[in-house]
Amino acid sequence: MSLVITKLNVQTENKDILKDLSLIVKPNEVHALMGPNGAGKTTLSYAIFGHPNYKITQGSIYFLDQNILDLETHERARLGLFLAFQNPSTIAGLDIVSFLRASYKAYHGIDITPLAFRRLLNSKLDLLEMDHSFLDRSVNENLSGGEKKRLEILQLAVLEPKFAILDECDSGLDIDALKIVASGIKKLMQAKLGILIITHYIKLLQFIEPDVVHVMLNGTIVKTGGKDLISELELNGYKNFKNPEL
Ligand SMILES: Nc1ncnc2c1ncn2[C@@H]1O[C@H](COP(=O)(O)OP(=O)(O)OP(=O)(O)O)[C@@H](O)[C@H]1O
Ligand SMILES: [Mg+2]
Numbered sequence: 001m002s003l004v005i006t007k008l009n010v011q012t013e014n015k016d017i018l019k020d021l022s023l024i025v026k027p028n029e030v031h032a033l034m035g036p037n038g039a040g041k042t043t044l045s046y047a048i049f050g051h052p053n054y055k056i057t058q059g060s061i062y063f064l065d066q067n068i069l070d071l072e073t074h075e076r077a078r079l080g081l082f083l084a085f086q087n088p089s090t091i092a093g094l095d096i097v098s099f100l101r102a103s104y105k106a107y108h109g110i111d112i113t114p115l116a117f118r119r120l121l122n123s124k125l126d127l128l129e130m131d132h133s134f135l136d137r138s139v140n141e142n143l144s145g146g147e148k149k150r151l152e153i154l155q156l157a158v159l160e161p162k163f164a165i166l167d168e169c170d171s172g173l174d175i176d177a178l179k180i181v182a183s184g185i186k187k188l189m190q191a192k193l194g195i196l197i198i199t200h201y202i203k204l205l206q207f208i209e210p211d212v213v214h215v216m217l218n219g220t221i222v223k224t225g226g227k228d229l230i231s232e233l234e235l236n237g238y239k240n241f242k243n244p245e246l
Pocket of ligand 1: 012013015041
């Protein structure tokens, strides 16, 4: 169930963004990816999901021993990949249950009865210690930043992917919401899935305690280490990390 990225080069708008980026996430490992604005973190997530604006010029991405570069985005999702977008779009008016049921159907390619789906939802709400009244809200409209993020975690729990990329799942969260999202992620981790967390916040990583931490600068990973890297980043920021090309 590993995700294996080898010497990946990605262009957008004829500009080289990712340069010889290599990364291996083994089954059920939680990796954190940190790096300054514009380093290419979101570009990496889009490339993994086959976004048409991001052109792979060299390198490979394997998931479950399969070369996924030949697959359409929905086929990658069927393999068990999931991406929580940095900027989820607003779907005004759609209630949360319908949204999640539609996303379950699209993701797994199967429909389940409303009753069975409701049971699944209730079990996930209980797992995440979320109030069932949350389901009465409409998607993204009038949801606070923290509630949107909680919806993302609930969606993740419902879809049960094998590997999830969470791109800034903590942006705009207050400290209580951050703890709720972090504890949700930790509970999902017990259900065994691989996770790549992209974040600017040390705090989230202190709660989650990832297995591996990567630092990305100018389109490539310049340092990989354990949790100790988090405290180093907290102390000194990115100034001690150098892109080998510079
Ligand atoms: N569609 C696009 N068109 C043009 N340039 C793009 C596009 N997408 C990304 N870029 C450029 O690629 C570089 C990397 O952007 P990316 O969004 O991947 O960075 P990031 O590490 O996710 O940053 P942040 O921490 O701010 O989210 C930036 O210079 C950005 O301007
Ligand atoms: Mg980004």
